[in-house]
Amino acid sequence: MDQLRGKAAKLGEAARTKAPPAQVGPVILFTAGGVRFAVEAIQVQEIRESDQGAVTAKLKGTPPIDFALQAGLGKGILERLVVLKPGLCVLGVTGVERIAELPRAVPLPGVFQGQERQWYRGLLLFENEVVPLIRTEYWRHLPADEGRR
Amino acid sequence: MSDLSRFVVFPLGARHYAVESSRVSELLMPLQVFGFPHTTPSLEGVLVRRGTVIPVVSLPLAYGLGGPRRLYLVTCCTLGGRPETVAIPVSGECELLAGVCGEAAQPEQFITGTLHAEGRSFPLLDIDGIVAHCIQAQAAGSGEARQ
Numbered sequence: 001m002d003q004l005r006g007k008a009a010k011l012g013e014a015a016r017t018k019a020p021p022a023q024v025g026p027v028i029l030f031t032a033g034g035v036r037f038a039v040e041a042i043q044v045q046e047i048r049e050s051d052q053g054a055v056t057a058k059l060k061g062t063p064p065i066d067f068a069l070q071a072g073l074g075k076g077i078l079e080r081l082v083v084l085k086p087g088l089c090v091l092g093v094t095g096v097e098r099i100a101e102l103p104r105a106v107p108l109p110g111v112f113q114g115q116e117r118q119w120y121r122g123l124l125l126f127e128n129e130v131v132p133l134i135r136t137e138y139w140r141h142l143p144a145d146e147g148r149r
Numbered sequence: 150m151s152d153l154s155r156f157v158v159f160p161l162g163a164r165h166y167a168v169e170s171s172r173v174s175e176l177l178m179p180l181q182v183f184g185f186p187h188t189t190p191s192l193e194g195v196l197v198r199r200g201t202v203i204p205v206v207s208l209p210l211a212y213g214l215g216g217p218r219r220l221y222l223v224t225c226c227t228l229g230g231r232p233e234t235v236a237i238p239v240s241g242e243c244e245l246l247a248g249v250c251g252e253a254a255q256p257e258q259f260i261t262g263t264l265h266a267e268g269r270s271f272p273l274l275d276i277d278g279i280v281a282h283c284i285q286a287q288a289a290g291s292g293e294a295r296q
Contacts, residue, residue, distance in 0.1 A: 035185060035296070071186040072294015109195065109204045110233045111284055114188030115294075123185075123195070123202055130183035130195055130202065 024105045027124065027133065030082060032093040033073025036131050038100070038124050039091075043136040045083045047096050064092035065142060071119065089140045100126070105133060156248060156264050158271050159222055160241035161208060167246070167264040167271040168224065176243055177221040177236065184296040191283035194296070196221065196236050206235045206280050226277045228284075235280060 027038040028047070050064070068076025078092030103124040108117060121135040155170040177198065182205050184194035193205040203223060220243060221236040248266025250273060259279040260272045 033186075072188065073186055073296075104200075106202050109202060109235075110231055111204045111206065111228060111235055111280070112187055112189050112192060113284060116185075116187035116189065119186075125197060125200065125202070128181075130185065130197060132185045 023102050024122075024124070024133065026099050026101050027103055028082070028099055029097040029131065030080070030091075030093045031095045031097065032076050032091075033068030033071060034094075035068075035071070035073060036097070036129070037067070037071075037093075038103070038131045038133045039082060039084075039136060040133070041099055043084055045085045045087050048081045048083065050078045050081050050092060062088055062090050064090040065139065067091045067093050067139075070142070084136050084140060089136075089142075091139060100124075103131075154247055154249070156246050156266065156271075156273075157222065157243055158246055158264070158266075159220075159239040159243040161237075161239055165271050166274040167248075167266075168222075168274050168276055170245060172224050172226075172276060173222060174225060174234065175223045177223060179218060180221065186294045186296055188294050189284050190295075192295075193238075198223075201234075203234055203236045206237055206283055208237055208279060208283060224276055226280045228277070228281055233280075237276075237280075 024040060026041040028041050028044055029036055029038050031037070064078055064081055066076045066078060068074060076092060077094045080093050080096045082091040082093055082096065084091065103126060105122045105124055107122050108120055118138045119135060120132040122133050124131045124133050156167040157170050157173045158165050158167045177196070180196050180198070182194040182196060191207050193207050196203045196205060205221070218238045219241050220239050222239050222243065223234060223236050225232055225234050227233070246264070246266040248264045250262045250264055253260050253262050253272065254270070257272065259275045259282070261275045262273040264271045264273055
């Protein structure tokens with residue numbers, strides 16, 4: 001587990017110097033804990049209802065990560081499952097809203113020095129909103145006993 | 150008179166402080182602060198100004214100083230050798246004053262000297278030091294997330 005944590009920490013460190021491109025591809029907007037987040041659509045394998053028995057069976061052994069809980073927003077309501085490629089990481093979220101095409105991305109400002117550097121790849125600027133773009137590499141490497149249920 | 154002898158004086162809680170005007174890029178009227186989960190202390194979120202994201206560092210919160218929020222002082226500070234632009238909420242009107250610097254009246258954390266201008270004196274705030282101090286506690290640790 002220490003190795004996984006170390007890997008996640010390295011990803012966060014890399015984020016300090018590696019800025020995201022000004023534009024990213026299509027993103028999927030989802031909500032967790034009352035907050036909107038984004039994940040690159042190319043990183044998502046599928047989105048499912050959380051109560052589908054077939055899905056539960058298929059994903060057996062891969063309990064969903066309570067995204068809201070992990071982001072410090074309290075225990076989340078897991079109504080949707082965002083399955084990240086290649087299928088071994090499942091994010092439990094409240095809702096999946098829509099796909100946004102070609103949003104403008106900016107790096108997370110350097111003064112953000114906490115765990116958010118691992119959580120997010122950058123920030124997406126929409127007309128009246130700033131949405132964190134999650135760093136899928138981090139969430140894939142999250143140790144199995146952290147935030148999963 | 151060189152730019153270095155001009156200072157922006159601003160209220161923070163019950164006191165007024167001064168910083169070199171060359172450190173201040175602009176003063177903003179209250180804007181929407183966009184919050185998102187993070188664990189860095191004293192950061193409220195970000196402002197978006199002309200397509201640029203500016204983090205909001207709340208010094209009053211860090212020091213228990215209250216007061217109404219009137220303006221954001223946008224300043225460039227150096228953190229870990231890197232320049233970072235941050236917005237600091239201030240609790241009243243700001244002044245641009247010309248004056249001379251002297252020793253601090255008494256040793257005080259994050260105060261580098263005293264500005265004497267127009268018959269008044271203001272403590273000179275070490276912006277780099279205080280911003281670094283505010284955001285460092287628990288940084289990169291497992292601190293409680295905030296929005």
